[in-house]
Amino acid sequence: MRAVQERCGVELDGQGKPHVVRWRNRTYRVTREHDAWRAGGRWWLGEPCRDCWLLECGALTLEVHRFDETDPPQEVSGWWVARVQD
Template sequence: MRAIQQPCEVTHLTPDGTPKVIRWAGRTYHLTQVLDQYRAGGRWWLGEPSRDCWVIQCGPVTMEVHRLDEKEGAHPHGWFLARMQD
């Protein structure tokens, strides 16, 4: 997977909060399978917030999408695309 580390837009969620429709770089990706889900603590010494993370399949594309915990100064959208393999 290649590192992306850019904001993305999540427009739909499953009932349990998993990102279902992701928009990034002018493209729309639809969830087909959840491969993994975990919680990461963030680098506290750099002031990073904790986050929920999903590794998901969107057709032929595998994505790792993170949702940052709400915190002053956190990413404005809360969601970002960490890694992607297409």
């Protein structure tokens, strides 16, 4: 997987899990969730906690992160594509 660190949009299903990812002007439907976890961040650097998912979207695999909107500065809050494998 290669690191990307780009903003994206995510739609959640009724259970609060990602089911659509919008990234680079394209829409990807989630076909499988491989993993989900909560990362604490490097507290000694002031990094906020985030929720992470490893998602299969057809032939594309994305690792997406959601930073809490209240904890981090505005420039990092929201959804990000952290890594991608195509």
